[in-house]
Amino acid sequence: MNETVHSRRRSARSAAPAKETTRTNDPERTMANIMEVAMTEFAEKGLAGARIDEIAAATQTSKRMIYYYFGSKEGLYLAVLEESYRQMREIESQQHLEDLEPEAALRKLVEFTFDHHATHENYIRVVMSENMNRGQYLAQSQSIQQLNVPAISSIRKLYERGVASGVFRPGLNAIDIHASISALTFFNVSNRHTFGLIFKLDMADAKAMAARRAAITEMVVRYVRA
Structure with a gap:
């Protein structure tokens, strides 16, 4: 996304086309509604298959808006990607991992990530879609790195506390730990249909999910533990 698009999104907070004032009394709410509907549209159909006409109809707005x-x-599409990551990181920051002992904090982080992914399939599907696009749109984001x-x-501080207290083994990388948590919890949703069919498992069954979560x-705790 270029600077012009970012400028438009910022200016939408205080202005909108005069002919559509009935939809712009609350620009933030309108934009949030559009992104919520677009999230489902992009998750189901990907960027190529998604239709602005359908998003406009579902939000009772217009393509022009x-x-x-x-x-x-x-x-x-990029705004939806950014917002998806922002929401996850916001909830993640509310876990107060720094208040827990290192191993308890790591367990809570893995469980949170598993639960988030399990209950936000559209997030997983949109991220999968962007990987199909080889990350070309996310690469244009001016905020994704900072998000x-x-x-x-948080993982680095948690891990360093664990190493200092002798609970975690030294020599590991925070990004690698993050990647391992993401890979395990992501697969559980991204491949639930094919994996379930092949092995005749109901991946959405509550007992199966609880067992997989545990x-x-x-796995992650044993990998990090001293």
């Missing part, structure tokens, strides 16, 4: 706020379909800094910083948590 959507383009005013986001610049283009690609601009809206993910706190996540790595197994993943134990």
